[in-house]
Amino acid sequence: MRHLLSIADLTREDILAVLDTAGSMHEVQEREVKKLPTLRGRTIINFFFEDSTRTRSSFEIAGKWMSADAINLTGKGTSVSKGESLRDTVMTIDAMGVDMMIIRHPASGAPRQIADWVRCSVVNAGDGTHEHPSQALLDAYTLRRSLGDLEGSHIAIVGDLAHSRVLRSNLLCLRALGADVTLVAPPTLMPSGVGAWAQADGFRTTYDLDAVLPAVDAVMMLRVQRERMSGGYFPTAKEYAVTYGLTSRRLGLLRDHAVICHPGPMNRGLEISAEAADAARSLVLDQVSAGVAVRMSILYHLLAGEGNAQ
Amino acid sequence: MSAAQSQPPGGREVLTPDDIGRGLRRIAHEILEANKGADALVLLGIPTRGVPLARRLAAAIEDVEGTAVPTGSLDITMYRDDLRHQPTRAVEPVQLPAGGIDDRVVVLVDDVLYSGRTIRAALDALADLGRPRAVRLAVLVDRGHRDLPIRADHVGKNLPTSRSERVMVRLADADGVEGVWIA
Numbered sequence: 001m002r003h004l005l006s007i008a009d010l011t012r013e014d015i016l017a018v019l020d021t022a023g024s025m026h027e028v029q030e031r032e033v034k035k036l037p038t039l040r041g042r043t044i045i046n047f048f049f050e051d052s053t054r055t056r057s058s059f060e061i062a063g064k065w066m067s068a069d070a071i072n073l074t075g076k077g078t079s080v081s082k083g084e085s086l087r088d089t090v091m092t093i094d095a096m097g098v099d100m101m102i103i104r105h106p107a108s109g110a111p112r113q114i115a116d117w118v119r120c121s122v123v124n125a126g127d128g129t130h131e132h133p134s135q136a137l138l139d140a141y142t143l144r145r146s147l148g149d150l151e152g153s154h155i156a157i158v159g160d161l162a163h164s165r166v167l168r169s170n171l172l173c174l175r176a177l178g179a180d181v182t183l184v185a186p187p188t189l190m191p192s193g194v195g196a197w198a199q200a201d202g203f204r205t206t207y208d209l210d211a212v213l214p215a216v217d218a219v220m221m222l223r224v225q226r227e228r229m230s231g232g233y234f235p236t237a238k239e240y241a242v243t244y245g246l247t248s249r250r251l252g253l254l255r256d257h258a259v260i261c262h263p264g265p266m267n268r269g270l271e272i273s274a275e276a277a278d279a280a281r282s283l284v285l286d287q288v289s290a291g292v293a294v295r296m297s298i299l300y301h302l303l304a305g306e307g308n309a310q
Numbered sequence: 311m312s313a314a315q316s317q318p319p320g321g322r323e324v325l326t327p328d329d330i331g332r333g334l335r336r337i338a339h340e341i342l343e344a345n346k347g348a349d350a351l352v353l354l355g356i357p358t359r360g361v362p363l364a365r366r367l368a369a370a371i372e373d374v375e376g377t378a379v380p381t382g383s384l385d386i387t388m389y390r391d392d393l394r395h396q397p398t399r400a401v402e403p404v405q406l407p408a409g410g411i412d413d414r415v416v417v418l419v420d421d422v423l424y425s426g427r428t429i430r431a432a433l434d435a436l437a438d439l440g441r442p443r444a445v446r447l448a449v450l451v452d453r454g455h456r457d458l459p460i461r462a463d464h465v466g467k468n469l470p471t472s473r474s475e476r477v478m479v480r481l482a483d484a485d486g487v488e489g490v491w492i493a
Binding site: 032 | 385388393394395396398399401402403404440
């Protein structure tokens with residue numbers, strides 16, 4: 001495996017290998033000396049053309065804990081502001097001899113295009129509305145730690161699905177692990193064409209959140225992505241919160257063992273109430289902690305073995 | 311990790327299950343003698359086969375001395391010096407016993423001592439995990455050909471081998487069959 005561009009490129013065995021290694025990486029967080037020598041001498045560039053708290057810092061921490069040299073670049077400080085093209089930008093960095101570029105970009109497909117231009121490894125840290133593979137892997141890891149084997153478990157993914165790259169990656173990952181998935185969104189935020197995909201692949205879609213909640217083992221709330229919206233997708237934020245938000249009332253519909261996920265950042269009071277976000281059954285902070293372990297595992301699988309050394 | 315086999319590997323058998331049992335009991339006595347008892351002892355097995363060996367050693371020590379010895383496993387994959395020359399390896403977890411390794415006498419347990427690079431990696435791993443009072447090494451088989459200045463404190467059997475030979479250790483709990491073969 002040289003690049004991580006899409007969950008669709010991974011087999012079920014690949015996914016499980018990454019998750020199993022992540023389990024071993026997790027204990028590093030508990031140590032006093034948070035260092036493994038494994039990627040010493042490797043250079044990793046975090047190239048983020050969009051804002052990020054969790055993904056960028058956890059990739060940077062993951063790289064540093066593996067003893068790699070992890071460097072952050074954002075679009076703002078670079079010559080992109082002078083009009084330099086994406087291709088020239090990444091080929092310039094690649095020519096310096098880096099081992100890996102971790103890319104977040106507002107254009108869907110940008111990481112795959114970059115992978116064709118450069119010689120180093122490329123990791124997709126979120127491209128447009130397309131995919132966010134490391135998020136899906138850490139979500140699957142967190143859910144497995146909580147629910148055990150996901151084969152046959154029922155997971156609902158709720159919210160702004162049309163603009164969500166996390167949705168596509170999570171759907172592919174959870175289906176590869178054998179979970180039953182139901183997508184819930186208002187009609188205006190349900191991705192077009194998803195019905196045909198649902199029928200072919202065997203997952204479900206619905207507009208009715210209340211009907212689904214009592215049947216699930218986990219509910220994954222997705223953020224309303226205002227920055228990607230140009231038109232009126234719902235009348236008011238309040239109406240969205242009442243019909244599709246994980247309110248206190250809806251918490252009561254969940255079964256005792258059911259858990260709550262949110263990739264973050266959360267719009268408290270919109271897609272998720274403060275009570276749900278901070279509930280004992282909320283895995284939000286576990287997801288963040290898992291994020292470092294899973295990203296260490298990704299870096300290990302892409303950079304540590306033979307055939308990856310340049 | 312290989313699936314349990316009930317067939318012995320090929321080659322010449324050099325240690326029978328009884329030999330292994332006697333060797334482990336002798337090593338248990340040696341450890342207790344050198345340490346003047348079981349005080350502050352921790353056994354850490356190096357996956358894969360070091361782990362069941364460590365468990366058996368702990369049981370033998372408890373048999374003799376009457377004290378339970380904390381036991382764990384120390385995966386050293388992340389500290390290997392040859393990662394870039396091999397396909398990516400699966401990683402086992404590091405499981406330290408409650409009470410950790412600080413100010414303890416840590417006895418590393420492995421099945422075969424060969425180049426010594428695994429033990430070098432284990433020493434580096436221990437340095438990141440705490441500060442033992444002392445580190446000792448117990449191995450079932452020492453087959454010679456050290457690349458590094460490393461030696462075992464306790465050896466089940468010294469087996470002079472040529473580099474072209476393979477030493478195969480099988481343990482009943484992991485492999486379904488028991489013994490040591492050379493091919």
